[in-house]
Amino acid sequence: MTEVFEDAIVVSNICKLYRLYDKPVDRLIEALSLFGKRRHHDFHALSDVSFTVKKGQTVGILGKNGAGKSTLLKILTGVLTPTSGDVKVSGRVASLLELGAGFNPDYTGMENIYFQGTLMGYSHAEMQLRVSAITEFADIGEFINQPVRMYSSGMFARLAFSVAINIDPDVLIVDEALSVGDAGFQLKCMLRMKYMQERGTTILFVSHDTQSVIRFCQAVIVMQAGRIIDYSADVLAATKNYEKNIRNTGSSPMGLAEELHVDVSYEKELGDISEVRFGSGEAKINAVDFLDAAGVPTNHFEPMDEVTMNCYIQSRAEFSNVVIGYSLRNAKGVDVAGDNSLLAGGEISFEEGAYKVSFSYSLNVAPGEYFLYIGMASLDGERVELDQRWPLRKMSVSGGRQAVGVAYCPSTVNVVKVA
Structure with a gap:
């Protein structure tokens, strides 16, 4: 009998431990030591992290640099293996991690499209059906036939996002990848992710832009020092607490x-x-x-x-x-x-x-x-x-309703039949 998953992502007690050495030679000395003398110290990038994401849910992840967000996403996508714990992800996963992840810099944009499709389990023929939609959304013109090492960060983000959203993923994982694009492309991406939300795609969204998390996500995870300190469906309240407590913002450092x-x-x-x-x-x-x-x-x-x-x-x-x-x-x-x-x-x-x-x-x-x-x-x-x-x-x-532009001038709309 085929197992049916109600949850898209289940993370159970995962830890990620790195051994850090002061000097490269210390690694060799430790390995050859007859007395087992430690020459490293442990760094816990993740400690006892557990959470569940329902199918079709959009969850934001907040945390300062070094909180463990990127390490967590790399484990979810299989780029890293946890030191301990268990991860289950149901369905096809597409991810946008740091720029360059998963792309061969010497391949052209077009070659990388097919390369990514192969990694996702698609045949060449299946990717041919998607190429037109990918290139149209990316809109990088003739650069699609140039090696991606020649691309600007914005061009790379366009191609990477376009590939990720056009392979019909069950789970989309985005790690700050949209921050390098121009404003028009960012809006285009957000609208497309809204469409994917409506179609039932599960989305994990990492961003330092708390307003995007408030507008876009149905729940939020807050991380600090490799641990989850808050996981809440009250996105606005959790985000405000994050801004106040984690980023150390608020009143003057010594009061008034x-x-x-x-x-x-x-x-x-x-x-x-x-x-x-x-x-x-x-x-x-x-x-x-x-x-x-x-x-x-x-x-x-x-x-x-x-x-x-x-x-x-x-x-x-x-x-x-x-x-x-x-x-x-x-x-x-x-x-x-x-x-x-x-x-x-x-x-x-x-x-x-x-x-x-x-x-x-x-x-x-x-x-x-x-x-x-x-x-x-x-x-x-x-x-x-x-x-x-x-x-x-x-x-x-934060708060208020979504509006267009930088000035907040929300309108009331009144419709009167005049004929």
């Missing part, structure tokens, strides 16, 4: 910055992004607090929330005319909102001492992650940059 007269570092909040700072330093922006409508410090908001932004300034001289301005930029570096004290009609002057300058505004932006770029200049005669911090902080906006 009002009590501080020294520079505050938001290094953990910014993650892999490094702040660029310049200016004379005669007056400095020491810290910025985001406050919600209740006056609680946070950097987690929803579209249309009221935000107060308190900027804490230390001036070392007198200035009769100062302008302070900010912008919120999305992950693509596009300014989506901003203002400055000059445009707002406020006149700012400083004596030597500490000041608090506040901006209040409605957060009329679509869900996403935004970076605060803020600066201050003296307009006493020739403009002098006093302090520019690019970026200083990160803000996460």
